[in-house]
Amino acid sequence: METITIVLLLLLAVILSGIFSRMVPLPLPRPLFQIALGAIIGMAADWRVTLDPEIFFLLFLPPLLFLDGWRIPREELFKDGKTIVELALGLVIFTVVGMGFFIHWMIPAMPLAVAFALAAVVSPTDPIAVSAIAQRVPIPKRMMHILEGESLLNDASGLVCLRFAIAAALTGAFSVQNAALNFLWVALGGIAVGAGVTWIVGRTKQWISRRYGEEGGSQILISLLIPFGAYLIAEHLHCSGILAAVSAGLTMGFVEARGELEATTRIRRNTVWDVIQFTANGIIFVLLGEQLPEILASSAETVRMTGHHEPWWLAIYVVAINLGLAGLRFLWVWLSFRMTLFRAGQWRTTPNWRIVAAMSFAGVRGAITLAGVLTLPLAMDDGSAFPARDLAIFLAMGVIITSLIVASIGLPWLLNGLQMPAEHDLQAIEDATRIRAAEAAIAEIEKVQHSLAEGRADADLYVSAAARLMDAYRQRIESRAGNAESNALGRRSEEIERSLRLAALRAERTQIFRMVRKRELGSELARKLIRELDLVEARYATTG
Template identity: 35%
Template sequence: MHTILPFLLAMIAVIVLLTMWAAKLRIAYPILLVVAGLLISFIPGLPQVKIDPDLIFFIFLPPLLFEASWSVSFKEMKKWWRMIGSFAFLVVFFTALSVAIVAHQFIPGFTLALGFLLGGIVSPPDAVSTGAITKFVKIPRSTSAILEGESLLNDASSLIIFRFALVAVGTGQFVWQEAATNFLWMVTGGVGIGLLLARFFVQAHKRLPTDASSDIALTLIEPYFMYWVAEELHCSGVLAVVSGGLFMSANRLNFLTSASRIQGFSVWESFVFILNGIVFLIIGLELPEITEGLHDQGVPLRTAINYGIVVTGVLIGARIISAYAAMLATLIFRPNVLPRAGSIKRRLLMPVLLGWTGMRGVVSLAAALAIPITLDSGVAFPQRNLILFITFIAILLTLLVQGLTLPYIIKRWRLFDGLVDEESEELTRRKMKQGLKQHVYQFMKGKYENELNGHVGMEKFLKQWEERSKATDDSWMNDKTKLIFVELLESQRQYLSELNKDPKIDEDIIRQQLYQIDLEEERLKII
């Protein structure tokens, strides 16, 4: 304990420093973290980082998925659900199938079941990597919504493949009827359990005398509980966390106070940042142990690298082919729901871009490390070290090759020139704020018209919201005006919630304004 604790603290310090360096270099921080972990692993005398395979999913996945479900725009997910569904399920299945066939044909000793196991591990793209990379370039709201929504659901589909492949490897058989029934239960049961528990947690937050600290503590527990209950009932823990997180995110204004939302945002941002950083460092730190296992297995390092390169090529190719197939199907059956492209050239190149966003990361590593060391019979799990190594190569290559070139491709091909209208976003903000001012004025005039006449404090109160005065003198704010102030803030939240139903309004802009209202309410408490 006395040796591992300083090492863990040093890992966090390295994560922070490398993230700052990545921001200065304008590259995605997961790239630097993986390379740094690989270099650190060669330092002699460092303790080996070992994580129990049975706990790898439970430690990292629930909070990462829960936070992602709170960040994604549910309105945009509903709008682009066809594209998101096809990428999250059909593309993942096609990718896993492609990897299974290629691995079975070209890797000696790889059965079709082992191929599907590898395919399930490496098929889901990593949301953290894509988000970290695309923040350096402007992309349309529709594209980011598709990528974010896909990242939430593709983990579930890939892990379902992973679980069935594990059973097939362990038992040597695969019963389609039983698999179909289990698949249906995993999906419906996972979503149902997630929604049921989310409703319970919402009521718990409402009815219990919680403050900001206890609210945040509960939100840290909730994703783990959702995941654990679903897995105990043999459902998809991933879908439980995602569905529950989306439900709670949509109702956050109903059960969390402004203090809980503000402080919770900071706590969760830091918590998820550390978790992601640790995982990407572990990816690099695990390599020496994996290569030792390859040596013991008698697989030459160069041969294993070649296998990894081939599988990575299959991943990229399958995703690009799937993107073109999805575009073609949408053009034929639902041409009106295609994202705006602007020109034929852009429309033809867009699937290449979507295919090139398939960086692998956290989920692939977690799945690979979760492979048991031995089968139930006590025999060593076949090809475990080779699967781990191929997964590492796929993560490393997609991060380095795709991650470093994606911003350049977007800028060089000018795919989104004219599609990302910053002036339009700024105009939307101005219109929203003007609408809020008008809403405030009508609210005050309609409900407190008598108090406004001749009352200095109320006149100042109205002026402060109508003109957003910069004066710092808050001596006029008494208990009466504070109550009205809070009521007015709540009225603004309701106005923004209604405004968010407009499909043309970017939900991120609404959330930013809601955050400002929360800050205003907290400022009021210290006056």
């Protein structure tokens, strides 16, 4: 009963965080409100949620990483693939080495292996936190795609570094060759498992649907089970379950490209996944805040490990680690941009410092860091306590909160008026795609009309209905097929028509609900009519 109460309280905190984030005029991301509400719950109630890292990873990360991989624009990911790999692999190793030595130098009481473990868990950025920041800060699209790709792929490299740091702390031995070979197996094996599971499930599902028909509920449930299956199989084979979930999501985009799923199933599935994403994201940060009171309660004892007695030394360490992370990230991003410009033959061009600084500030830490630091063992092989474990957890928690606050404040200032390099004209591509789709629709209408009307007495009804539909499609082609000025006028006309249609649809729905309240219309028929209006409105609302 207590577990159910805690779950309901966490869900309530997620709902309230969304309300508070909209009430506050400052551009603060929702995770900060969720952390604050979690801390209030932790201080006000005697309940404590014991976070088992393995369960935490399994429940939250596979579906969220799968969804991010599924929805990320694959073309943009591959276009900036070199930059993303440099950040996801090179920057992580650079950060682990640099911050490991820095933390050990700053806090000699923390053994070097533990310092490397802490550096490993704070090195990966978090896709969940990055997405939360982007909801309140207008990050340019290409920069956002690079950040999303980096945060999806750098988890495996950071967690592999963590695994070897823990092994070195427990055994006192470390082998670069074994680490490199293990990393290749963990990374490539995870990618292969995720892609293989999704492809097999997708092809099997499509074969069954073509042969025996489609059931929407089963299709949605299958999409929910795929990330968990890929994660568990990869972990069983000692590969990266995280990379398996990401790879499964990317592969899902290719599998679904055939478009064989029914439209209503896609709508329902998207709704289910949106709810899961919103709920899981929120619970992660509420749980993070719920752990804060317990960690702060032991801060006095924790600070004594460092040889000091004043608790504010912990704040100094957190700030120093964040500055170190930002400095290393700034340096690496600058060098990466220089290499990109050099490969493009623009070796005399200097990277824009504001773009480099924005990429550095956007390196937000989140759930991956929290879950990773909690995997530190409680005891050594000889039964003694694992050195500086509480201190490492406190510092990791401080890094998460500080990076969120700094990104929320720094990114709007850095991105204000920032001129990004020119990107492809997506509007021209959209216009051309709409024209080709409309031409295909006209051809299909003509073919179907002739086949249906042949030999029928009411053939003129088919002709008139087809003519009305084809006129609508021809109007769409004309509005998109002219020069730039006429295209702009056509789009403006579409926007006006869209506004009028939305107003008319809302008026229809209001009238139907009014008739239901007056008992002039039954609820079953009302639900059918409202659903039709909702689907039409969703179509026009998403084109705005």
